[in-house]
Amino acid sequence: MSAEDVIIATIDRIPGYRIKKVLGVVSGSVVRARSIGRDFLAGLRNLAGGEIKEYTELLAESRDIAIRRMIEKAKKLGANAVIGVRFTTSAVMSGASEIVAYGTAVIIEPEKE
Numbered sequence: 001m002s003a004e005d006v007i008i009a010t011i012d013r014i015p016g017y018r019i020k021k022v023l024g025v026v027s028g029s030v031v032r033a034r035s036i037g038r039d040f041l042a043g044l045r046n047l048a049g050g051e052i053k054e055y056t057e058l059l060a061e062s063r064d065i066a067i068r069r070m071i072e073k074a075k076k077l078g079a080n081a082v083i084g085v086r087f088t089t090s091a092v093m094s095g096a097s098e099i100v101a102y103g104t105a106v107i108i109e110p111e112k113e
Helices: 036-048 055-078
Strands: 017-033 082-092 096-110
Touching: 017 055, 017 082, 055 082, 055 096
Parallel strands: none
Antiparallel strands: 017 096, 082 096
């Protein structure tokens, strides 16, 4: 594992590694608003039924940004892993949502055999 790699996991332990040090909770968030173009296309899709791909893409992009921000904070603490990662969303205002990624920043090392 290089110094730039950070392992991200929703579980509390990484198989094959032991937790050397717990550095604390880290989070990353982003608030995104829908756009007129996406709303128009989403409205058309809503009439036909099925997945609203424009919103799926918006949420996926937002989740990726939140994860990147969480990783940046973990790296600043010296972490090489974030465990117990969770996501939450909330409406900030009409048409805007916040996505938060959070977990526990840790330093891990390979288990000795």
